[in-house]
Amino acid sequence: MKTALVLGAGGFIGSHLVKRLKAEGFFVRAVDLKQTEFGASPADEFVIGDLREQDVCRAAYDRHFDEVYQLAADMGGAGYIFTGEHDADIMHNSASINLNIAASANKQGVGALFYSSSACMYPAYNQLDPDNPNCEESSAYPAEPDSEYGWEKLFSERLYLSYARNYGMKVHIARYHNIFGPEGTWQGGKEKAPAAVCRKVAMTQSGGDVEVWGDGQQTRSFLYIDECIEGTLRLTRSNKTGPYNIGSDEMVTISQLVDVVSDLAEKPVSKRFVPGPTGVRGRNSDNRLIEKELGWRPSEPLRDGLAKTYRWIEAQVMAQDKG
Ligand code: NAD
Numbered sequence: 546m547k548t549a550l551v552l553g554a555g556g557f558i559g560s561h562l563v564k565r566l567k568a569e570g571f572f573v574r575a576v577d578l579k580q581t582e583f584g585a586s587p588a589d590e591f592v593i594g595d596l597r598e599q600d601v602c603r604a605a606y607d608r609h610f611d612e613v614y615q616l617a618a619d620m621g622g623a624g625y626i627f628t629g630e631h632d633a634d635i636m637h638n639s640a641s642i643n644l645n646i647a648a649s650a651n652k653q654g655v656g657a658l659f660y661s662s663s664a665c666m667y668p669a670y671n672q673l674d675p676d677n678p679n680c681e682e683s684s685a686y687p688a689e690p691d692s693e694y695g696w697e698k699l700f701s702e703r704l705y706l707s708y709a710r711n712y713g714m715k716v717h718i719a720r721y722h723n724i725f726g727p728e729g730t731w732q733g734g735k736e737k738a739p740a741a742v743c744r745k746v747a748m749t750q751s752g753g754d755v756e757v758w759g760d761g762q763q764t765r766s767f768l769y770i771d772e773c774i775e776g777t778l779r780l781t782r783s784n785k786t787g788p789y790n791i792g793s794d795e796m797v798t799i800s801q802l803v804d805v806v807s808d809l810a811e812k813p814v815s816k817r818f819v820p821g822p823t824g825v826r827g828r829n830s831d832n833r834l835i836e837k838e839l840g841w842r843p844s845e846p847l848r849d850g851l852a853k854t855y856r857w858i859e860a861q862v863m864a865q866d867k868g
Contacts, residue, residue, distance in 0.1 A: 546570065546571070546572050547569075547570070547571050547572070547611045547612070548571065548572045548573075548574075548609075548610045548611050548612075549566050549571045549572070549573050549574070549610060549611065549612040549613070549614065550573075550574050550576070550605075550606060550610040550612075550613045550614070551563050551566070551573060551574070551575050551576070551588070551614045551616065552576050552577075552596060552605075552613070552614065552615050552616060552617045552642075552646060553576075553577055553614075553615070553616030553617030553618065554573075554575030554576060554577050554581070554586060554588060554591070554616070555575070555577030555578065555579045555580055555581050555582070555586070556577065556616060556617075556620070557724070557726075557728065557729040557730065557770070558616050558661070558721075558724055558770065558773060558774075558777075559575070559577065559614070559616045559617075560581040560583075560586060560728060561726070561728070561770050561771075561773075561774055562614055562616070562774055562777065563575055563586055563587060563588050564587060565774050565778070566612075567587040567588070571611075571612075572589050573587075573588045573589050573590075574588065574589065574590045574592065574605070574610070575588035575590065575591045575592065576591075576592045576594055576596065576605045576606075576617070577591075577592075577593065577594075577617065578593065578594070578595055579593070580593070581728075582728075582730075583727075583728040584728070592604075592605045596617050596641075596642040596645055596646065597637075597638055597641040597642055597645070598645075599645050599648075602642075602645035602646060602648075602649050603645075603649055603652075606646070606649035606650070606653055607653070608653055609653050609654045609655065609656075610653075610655060610656065611656040611657070612655075612656055612657050612659070612781055612782075613646075613650060613655045613656075613657070613658045613659065614659045614661075614777070614781070615642075615643070615646050615658065615659065615660045615661065616661045617639075617642050617646075618638075618639045618642065618661070619631070619634055619635045619638035619639050620639075620694075620735070621730075621734065621735035621736075622730075622734075622735055622736050622737035622738065622740075622741065623737070623738070623758065623821070623822045623823060623824050624734050624735070624736075624821070624822060625734060625735050626665070626692050626693075626694040627691075627692055627822035627823070627824050628822050632692075632693040635693055635694050635697060636693050636696070636697050639694075639697045639698075639701070640697055640700060640701065643660075643700075643701040643704055643705075644704065647704055647705060647708050647714075650708070650714060651708055651712050651714060655714065655715065656715065657715045657717060657781050657782065658705065658714060658715065658716050658717065659717045659718075659719070659777060659780065659781040660701065660702070660705045660716065660717070660718045660719075661719060661721055661777075662698045662699075662701065662702050662718055662719065662720045662721070662788055663694070663695065663698045663720060663721055663722075664680055664720050664721065664722040664723070664790065664792060664828055664830065665690055665691075665692055665694050665695035665698060665824075666685060666688070666690050666695045666696070666698040666699040666702065666720065667679075667680050667684065667685060667690065667695070667720075667828070668684065668685070668686075668687065668688060668689040668690065669689050669690065669691035669825055670689055671684055672691075672825035672826060672827050672828050673825075673826050673827070674826065674827055675762055675763060675764040675798070675826045675827035676764070676827065677827070678764065678796075678825070678826075678827035678828050678829050679831070680722070680790060680828060680829060680830060680831045681831045681833070681834070682720070682787075682788055682789060682790060682831070682834050685699070685788075691824065691825055692824070698720075702718055702788055705718060706718070706786070709786060716786055717780045717781045717783070717785065717786060717787055718786065718787040718788040718789070719776065719777060719780055719787060719788065719789055719790075719791040720787075720788050720789065720790050720791065720792075721768070721773065721791050721792065722765075722766055722767075722768060722790060722791070722792025722793065722828065722829075722830040723737060723738070723739070723765055723766065723767045723768060723792065723828075724767075724768050724769075724770055724773045725737065725739035725740060725767050725768070725769065725770065725850065725851075725854055726769055726770030726771070726850060726853065726854055727770075727853060727854055727856075727857035727858075728857070729770070729854075731743065731744050731858050731861060732744055738765065738767075738799060738802065739767050739802065739806075739851065739854060740854070740858060742755070742799075742802055742803050742806050743806055743851070743854055743855045743858040743859070744858055744862060746803070746806045746807055746810050746812060746814060746855070747810065747855070747858055747859040747862040748862055749812065749814055750812075751812045751813060751814075752812075752813055752814070752815070753812075753814055753815075754814065754815055754816075754817045755803055755807075755814045755815070755816055755817065756817050756819050757799055757800065757803060757816050757817065757818050757819070758799075758818075758819060758820070758821025758822065758823050759799070759818065759820075759821060759823035760818055761798060761799045761800030761803070761816060761818055762798050762799075762800065763798065763799055763823050763824070763825070763826055763827065764796050764797065764798050764799075764826070764827040764828065764829065765796070765797065765799065765802075765827075765828050765829070766792055766793040766794055766795055766796045766797070766828070766829045766830050766847075767793060767795075767797075767802075767847055767850070767851075768791065768792045768793040768830070768843055768850075769793075769843075769845050769847075769849070769850030769853075769854075770850075771845075772793075772843035772844075772845055773791060773843075775841075775843075776791040776835070776841065776843065777791065779839055779841050780835075780839065783839055785838055785839060789834055789835040789838070789839070790830045790831055790832060790834070790835060791830075791835065791843075792829075792830025792832070792843075793830055793843055793847065794829055794830050794831065794832050794842075795846065795847045796827075796829040797847065799823075800816060802851075803816055805847065805848055805851055806851060806855055809848070809851060809852050809855050810855060810859070
C-alpha cells in the first residue's frame with residue numbers, strides 16, 4: 546500500500562487532498578493543529594500537533610512516506626494577510642513549520658515532497674496593471690512580493706530547492722492562485738474573496754447591498770478545488786520540480802465576480818465599494834509552462850465552480866440561521 550503524509554490536513558486544500566488520496570487507496574497520515582471543520586477526515590491516522598515544534602514534527606514524521614504534501618501555513622484571505630497586523634506571526638509560524646518539515650523529510654527520506662507556495666510571491670511591480678499582470682514563473686526575480694506572506698513563500702521555495710540541490714530531495718513546488726470551493730472557510734475573517742462574496746450574496750435580500758473592498762476593478766483568477774488537487778497530484782508524481790503556477794487563467798474583476806454570484810443566486814444586488822485590504826491591482830495565472838512541461842492545464846469555467854460553491858455556502862448560511 547502506498548503511503549502519504551498530509552501536513553495541514555485539517556485545512557481547506559488538505560482535507561480535499563486526503564479524500565482524494567484515500568479514494569486512490571493510499572494509507573494517509575494527516576497532521577494539523579485542528580481537525581477538519583466540515584465532516585470527519587477519512588485519514589487512517591489524524592495527528593493533532595503543532596508543526597512549529599521540532600519534537601512534534603519529528604514524531605509526526607517518524608518514517609519514510611511515498612508522498613508528502615506540505616500545506617500547513619499561517620494563512621488567510623486579504624483581511625488576514627494584507628493588513629500588516631499579523632506579519633510577525635505569519636513569517637515566524639510558516640517559516641518554522643517549513644524548516645522543521647524540510648529537516649524531517651531529509652532525515653526520514655521521502656519519495657516525493659510537494660510544497661504549496663503562492664502567487665503572492667510574485668513581484669508587486671508586475672501586477673500594477675489590472676488588465677495585463679505578469680505572473681510568468683520566470684518573473685519572480687528581482688523579488689518584491691507585496692506581503693510578508695509572499696516573502697515567506699519565496700523563502701520556503703528556496704529552502705526546499707536547497708534541499709533538492711544539496712541532498713537530492715525529490716521536491717515539487719506549485720504556486721497556487723486563489724483556490725476556492727465547498728468546505729472552505731466562509732466566515733470569520735480568514736475567508737477569501739469567492740467565499741466572502743458567496744456569503745454576502747446568500748445573506749442579502751434580493752435588491753440588497755453587497756460590500757466590496759476597494760473599487761472592485763482589481764483583477765484575479767480563481768481555481769476550483771478539484772482542479773487544484775488534480776494539478777497537485779500530477780506535479781508530485783512527475784519528474785519536474787517547478788515552481789509551476791497552478792491556477793486558472795480566466796481573469797475577472799472582483800466586481801464581475803459579484804455579478805456572476807448574484808446571477809447564479811438569481812438575486813440582483815447593488816455593490817457598495819468600501820475601503821479595505823485589496824492586495825495587488827491585477828493577478829492572473831500564466832499556465833503556459835505547466836501546459837508545456839506537464840501537458841496539463843485546468844479547464845473548468847469559473848461559473849461552474851462558483852455554482853457548486855454558492856450552493857454549499859448558501860446551505861451553511863441557512864443552517865446557521867436555523868441554529
Ligand atoms: P488553510 O488555512 O485552510 O489550511 C492550512 C492548515 O495549516 C490549517 O488547517 C491550519 O490549522 C494548519 N496549520 C497552521 N499552522 C500549523 C501548525 N503550526 N501546525 C500544524 N498545522 C498548522 O489553507 P488552504 O487554503 O488549505 O491552503 C493550503 C496551503 O496552500 C497553504 O500553505 C497556503 O499558503 C497555500 N495556498 C493556498 C491558496 C488558496 O487560495 N487557498 C493560495 C495560495 C497558496
